[in-house]
Amino acid sequence: xxxxxxxxxxxxxxxxxxxxxxxxxxxxxxxxxxxxxxxxxxxxxxxxxxxxxxxxxxxxxxxxxxxxxxxxxxxxxxxxxxxxxxxxxxxxxxxxxxxxxxxxxxxxxxxxxxxxxxxxxxxxxxxxxxxxxxxxxxxxxxxxxxxxxxxxxxxxxxxxxxxxxxxxxxxxxxxxxxxxxxxxxxxxxxxxxxxxxxxxxxxxxxxxxxxxxxxxxxxxxxxxxxxxxxxxxxxxxxxxxxxxxxxxxxxxxxxxxxxxxxxxxxxxxxxxxxxxxxxxxxxxxxxxxxxxxxxxxxxxxxxxxxxxxxxxxxxxxxxxxxxxxxxxxxxxxxxxxxxxxxxxxxxxxxxxxxxxxxxxxxxxxxxxxxxxxxxxxxxxxxxxxxxxxxxxxxxxxxxxxxxxxxxxxxxxxxxxxxxxxxxx
DNA sequence: TGGGCGTCT
DNA sequence: AGACGCC
Numbered sequence: 001x002x003x004x005x006x007x008x009x010x011x012x013x014x015x016x017x018x019x020x021x022x023x024x025x026x027x028x029x030x031x032x033x034x035x036x037x038x039x040x041x042x043x044x045x046x047x048x049x050x051x052x053x054x055x056x057x058x059x060x061x062x063x064x065x066x067x068x069x070x071x072x073x074x075x076x077x078x079x080x081x082x083x084x085x086x087x088x089x090x091x092x093x094x095x096x097x098x099x100x101x102x103x104x105x106x107x108x109x110x111x112x113x114x115x116x117x118x119x120x121x122x123x124x125x126x127x128x129x130x131x132x133x134x135x136x137x138x139x140x141x142x143x144x145x146x147x148x149x150x151x152x153x154x155x156x157x158x159x160x161x162x163x164x165x166x167x168x169x170x171x172x173x174x175x176x177x178x179x180x181x182x183x184x185x186x187x188x189x190x191x192x193x194x195x196x197x198x199x200x201x202x203x204x205x206x207x208x209x210x211x212x213x214x215x216x217x218x219x220x221x222x223x224x225x226x227x228x229x230x231x232x233x234x235x236x237x238x239x240x241x242x243x244x245x246x247x248x249x250x251x252x253x254x255x256x257x258x259x260x261x262x263x264x265x266x267x268x269x270x271x272x273x274x275x276x277x278x279x280x281x282x283x284x285x286x287x288x289x290x291x292x293x294x295x296x297x298x299x300x301x302x303x304x305x306x307x308x309x310x311x312x313x314x315x316x317x318x319x320x321x322x323x324x325x326x327x328x329x330x331x332x333x334x335x336x337x338x339x340x341x342x343x344x345x346x347x348x349x350x351x352x353x354x355x356x357x358x359x360x361x362x363x364x365x366x367x368x369x370x371x372x373x374x375x376x377x378x379x380x381x382x383x384x385x386x387x388x389x390x391x392x393x394x395x396x397x398x399x400x401x402x403x404x405x406x407x408x409x410x411x412x413x414x415x416x417x418x419x420x421x422x423x424x
Numbered sequence: 425t426g427g428g429c430g431t432c433t
Numbered sequence: 434a435g436a437c438g439c440c
Contacts, residue, residue: 032427033426035425035426036425036426038440052425052426054425056425057425071426097439097440098439098440100440101440183439184439185438186438186439187437188438189437189438217432217433218431219431219432242428242429242430243429243430244428244429245429246427248428249426249427250426250427294425295425
């Protein structure tokens with residue numbers, strides 16, 4: 001059996017752990033730059049605030065009743081780790097799928113006692129971390145996801161729902177379930193399925209896999225088998241090193257200032273370099289891009305990217321920054337109001353399998369070792385003393401590109417100076 | 425009116 | 434490169 005453990009309204013729940021006054025209130029958490037609503041409490045959902053809704057589109061009358069918080073990823077990331085730590089005590093097979101979801105394998109466990117085990121696990125997560133979670137159990141990940149939705153929606157499950165792939169109950173449920181509720185099926189695909197007369201999960205499950213593969217892809221074929229209870233989506237690639245590393249941000253406000261762009265790119269490159277070194281990779285090229293705000297039809301639009309090849313594969317932030325800067329220099333255009341920029345590290349290879357180039361002048365071993373030590377120390381300082389303890393250059397004050405986050409709560413669990421206080 | 429991936433075509 | 438999907 002497979003369990004999908006999903007935290008309820010995760011970001012909101014994290015905030016509530018440290019501010020219990022938010023309990024029972026309509027609370028939402030916003031994406032970067034206070035852009036869209038990415039987490040909602042049950043109460044704010046009832047007020048009609050939709051997932052993904054731009055904050056500025058919320059009716060002012062509704063907005064006044066809500067608490068809208070900026071996202072606090074330092075806090076959510078740490079809480080997420082605590083939750084997965086507890087889950088790991090219950091089975092050796094935990095696949096962390098996202099910040100608030102894990103797939104657990106209970107292969108070899110006694111099926112009869114699984115629901116009860118999961119209840120115990122769920123209560124322990126709540127007790128040890130303060131985060132409420134729901135558990136869906138079935139024989140495939142897609143059905144476990146559906147079971148999880150039921151566990152969340154139907155009170156009677158008490159947070160743990162099991163769906164046997166061939167039970168009457170499952171058939172009845174799938175016959176009422178629109179295809180859009182299935183993992184991997186969203187609007188566009190649902191519309192195409194409708195033209196084939198497929199609107200419910202049951203109809204899809206009963207469809208001919210080979211035929212649907214012709215209309216769609218192998219992904220759709222897998223979904224059909226998954227709905228039948230056959231586990232065929234494998235997540236082992238989650239731990240595989242990334243093939244590209246992308247870092248980009250929208251600016252807090254529009255800017256036409258070249259220095260803003262350079263500073264932003266430098267910060268993004270640093271972050272990308274950290275990620276690259278963490279997976280022990282090297283990049284052979286770096287892509288730089290800039291773009292204007294596509295929602296501002298009153299301003300000229302300009303989207304441009306450029307790939308800069310690197311002389312030799314590298315993970316040195318300074319080299320990456322030099323290349324990115326050169327790229328930026330070539331695509332920057334004056335008198336344009338920029339909204340966003342970013343970098344992508346491409347053509348990655350493993351640190352240990354670096355291919356030596358014939359023509360490029362190789363770095364001396366001594367120089368290479370020195371650069372490596374420098375980057376390792378940089379990463380260590382930032383890991384242990386907080387982000388940006390040491391960085392490439394220092395951004396000017398009041399720059400346009402730093403994020404808007406007007407309602408961020410303290411980083412209660414990861415900063416000494418922001419610890420939660422217990423009143424005496 | 426987000427950011428960062430992935431797969432398939 | 435673009436479409437589509439996920440969270």
